[in-house]
Amino acid sequence: MRGLEEETSEEFERTYQLLNQLKEAISRSENVGQGPVAASGDQYFWQCVFLATITCSSRRQGALAYLLRNLPSLAKPYDPKALPTDCDGVIDDDILPAIEAVTSPEPGLLIRCFAAGLRDEQLLVQRGFLDLLVSHLPLHSPVLQRKVSGDELGKLVAAAATVVARREMTLNRRLWVWFLGPEDASTTGQDTPASPERSKANGITKVVTKYNPTEYFEQFGLEPLVFSILNMLKKDIMKGPDKTRPFKICLSLMDRWQVGGLVVPQIFLPAMESVRQYQGDAPTPDAFAEVLRSANVFFDGVESGLIWGQLTSSLLSCLGDQVLSSQTIHNRLDLIVFIVTKFNVKVEEMLLSHLPMLAASVLIMAQKITLLVSESEDRTFLELLSKLFKFVSQVLDIIPEKAFRSNTSEKTVENSLESENKKFLINLERFYGDNQGVLGPHDHSRLIAVTGDILLLNAYQMALYALRSENLPEYFEAESTVLDKLFHKLPAKGFLDSESILSCVVQASVRYSTSTDGEVKFRDLVAIISLVEIFNTALFSTGLLYDQRLRTIIPQLLEGIWDHLSPSRPRNNVEAVRCVWRVHALSVDPQLVEGCITTFMLRDNPHLQTWYPKIENARRFATLWTHSNASPGPYGRRSSLARTPRKLSLHVAKEKDPFLLERPLLLLLDSLNDANTELYVFTSSWLQSLPNLQ
Numbered sequence: 001m002r003g004l005e006e007e008t009s010e011e012f013e014r015t016y017q018l019l020n021q022l023k024e025a026i027s028r029s030e031n032v033g034q035g036p037v038a039a040s041g042d043q044y045f046w047q048c049v050f051l052a053t054i055t056c057s058s059r060r061q062g063a064l065a066y067l068l069r070n071l072p073s074l075a076k077p078y079d080p081k082a083l084p085t086d087c088d089g090v091i092d093d094d095i096l097p098a099i100e101a102v103t104s105p106e107p108g109l110l111i112r113c114f115a116a117g118l119r120d121e122q123l124l125v126q127r128g129f130l131d132l133l134v135s136h137l138p139l140h141s142p143v144l145q146r147k148v149s150g151d152e153l154g155k156l157v158a159a160a161a162t163v164v165a166r167r168e169m170t171l172n173r174r175l176w177v178w179f180l181g182p183e184d185a186s187t188t189g190q191d192t193p194a195s196p197e198r199s200k201a202n203g204i205t206k207v208v209t210k211y212n213p214t215e216y217f218e219q220f221g222l223e224p225l226v227f228s229i230l231n232m233l234k235k236d237i238m239k240g241p242d243k244t245r246p247f248k249i250c251l252s253l254m255d256r257w258q259v260g261g262l263v264v265p266q267i268f269l270p271a272m273e274s275v276r277q278y279q280g281d282a283p284t285p286d287a288f289a290e291v292l293r294s295a296n297v298f299f300d301g302v303e304s305g306l307i308w309g310q311l312t313s314s315l316l317s318c319l320g321d322q323v324l325s326s327q328t329i330h331n332r333l334d335l336i337v338f339i340v341t342k343f344n345v346k347v348e349e350m351l352l353s354h355l356p357m358l359a360a361s362v363l364i365m366a367q368k369i370t371l372l373v374s375e376s377e378d379r380t381f382l383e384l385l386s387k388l389f390k391f392v393s394q395v396l397d398i399i400p401e402k403a404f405r406s407n408t409s410e411k412t413v414e415n416s417l418e419s420e421n422k423k424f425l426i427n428l429e430r431f432y433g434d435n436q437g438v439l440g441p442h443d444h445s446r447l448i449a450v451t452g453d454i455l456l457l458n459a460y461q462m463a464l465y466a467l468r469s470e471n472l473p474e475y476f477e478a479e480s481t482v483l484d485k486l487f488h489k490l491p492a493k494g495f496l497d498s499e500s501i502l503s504c505v506v507q508a509s510v511r512y513s514t515s516t517d518g519e520v521k522f523r524d525l526v527a528i529i530s531l532v533e534i535f536n537t538a539l540f541s542t543g544l545l546y547d548q549r550l551r552t553i554i555p556q557l558l559e560g561i562w563d564h565l566s567p568s569r570p571r572n573n574v575e576a577v578r579c580v581w582r583v584h585a586l587s588v589d590p591q592l593v594e595g596c597i598t599t600f601m602l603r604d605n606p607h608l609q610t611w612y613p614k615i616e617n618a619r620r621f622a623t624l625w626t627h628s629n630a631s632p633g634p635y636g637r638r639s640s641l642a643r644t645p646r647k648l649s650l651h652v653a654k655e656k657d658p659f660l661l662e663r664p665l666l667l668l669l670d671s672l673n674d675a676n677t678e679l680y681v682f683t684s685s686w687l688q689s690l691p692n693l694q
Helices: 010-030 035-055 057-070 096-103 108-118 123-136 142-147 150-166 169-180 182-186 213-220 222-234 240-253 257-281 285-301 304-319 326-342 348-375 379-398 417-432 441-468 476-489 498-513 522-538 548-565 570-586 592-602 615-628 650-659 662-673 678-689
Strands: 196-201 204-209
Touching: 010 035, 010 057, 035 057, 035 096, 035 108, 057 108, 057 123, 096 142, 108 123, 108 150, 123 150, 123 169, 150 169, 150 222, 150 240, 169 213, 169 257, 213 222, 213 257, 222 240, 222 257, 240 257, 240 285, 257 285, 257 304, 257 326, 285 326, 304 326, 304 348, 304 417, 326 348, 326 379, 348 379, 348 417, 348 441, 379 476, 417 441, 441 476, 441 498, 441 522, 476 522, 498 522, 498 548, 522 548, 522 570, 548 570, 548 592, 548 615, 570 592, 570 615, 592 615, 592 662, 615 662, 615 678, 662 678
Parallel strands: none
Antiparallel strands: 196 204
């Protein structure tokens, strides 16, 4: 082969003739018949040539020169009319001898020979083997479509696709010709419709089928190319440079829309999942950072409609006729969270269109899973719901308010929650399917307005559902956070019924006040208070604060909070004090909370006629006082503890806030009249420990 490396050298012709004589000698010695069967005598010779090309990279240039001159063509010219049946028909007799010569006893060496040449480090060798593919082994060749296994064809296509990583125009042009068919060389990237056209010749009308490069690639090259890229992504590779190769290949394939437009939709989700898994498997943070950079470049090149259409579809597919396992939904949600946190999603189109619709889809999923949780004891679904609500909360943080600016209609939802969700999912499927994630300005504004309604409707209904439950779910806090953020970005709607809200809050409060468990779950109390604040903010104009039923539930909430002010339970002391002030801000009556605290201090007093608090209640009041005055803020209180609803009228807050602890303090000071009690000792030492009484 060394003598064939330079075609202008003196040795080239002599070496070439010598190899031909060797080929003829082998063919004569192994010839066992006449006609087509005689060609089978060349099998041994070609196997040796292929082996030499594979094993000896330094002689590959010479082997290429010989193959370009002597390798038989392994396909007839492509006929568009034979497209549907070309792969399934019988191999023509005129090319059967050549195919048998290079593929017997099996075609593996032929494929490995080409793969080795396409992966060669020399640009000229790669270019030569691409030329050889185009001219002698096109994708529609019966060898590739009938005789070669799917794995072997995948190896060949993978080797060919790797040449795009060199970003060399001469290589890419040859690769496109191989992928899209030889006729594509003259189309300059324009896709030709595959419609029949009539032409007249000698008075006879003929029907001519135009060539379509996209259909050619889809028929012959799409499946093996996708198969090869998926194999690259699945390989257990630890080195960063090797892990980035499939992303660089995909990015280069997107330069030709006839190829990238068909390949990317099938490999996008597996590619993203590969990066997510590599985050935990990477040997070093730098290796993962290198892969993430390549994946980000690829991500930025993919159409937004394709990205979010596939992510939304993968998530909602879990809610078919039979809900998939919670672990499957966990994995798919983890992938979406990974993409939102690691990739550039702060593009205007994504923020204003796709992310709101994704959040609505997730809430619809949460609503359906909520019904499953009520029927199942599987804790994994509870964890899943918490994760779903936290994800929606995270997405709402990055969605700008202007995304819902067009959602100003006060129209009340006419149908049930299930009907509205079903209608939205149908529109969403049409948006990402028929319209490929692109709509006109009018249709876009209408869909976003519906998206806002779906978000608010589902969050609102699930909050009421949780309040009606026997026990508040563990995910209720995350659920309330979502509702709060939605009220920040969306105006209150007609379907927000203050009557239903107060009814559910009263029902939950009464359930806790009549509980025989002895201790109210502090987490649930905080959640109820938060929800009342949220609804009050959204429905302030309807007079929610001034409803008489709200006055009845405040003592019940305070009673549950009072138990958590005990010094023997220091874990929740600070938050309990904060809750007292939040309830105080919700109360229109400036003396209601003060009266409740005074009542609690006198409760369980065996000597009620003395009007002295019980020692345990005195300690609770001391905790309330200490944490309330820990840091100065508005109205002489710590600002974080004196949290008030955003729309609470100022005159109410200013009028009632300074008096909250006055009478309970005076009640405690009265105990100093009797120096023989334990309460006297406690009150004295507590007063001495205070820096001041302001």
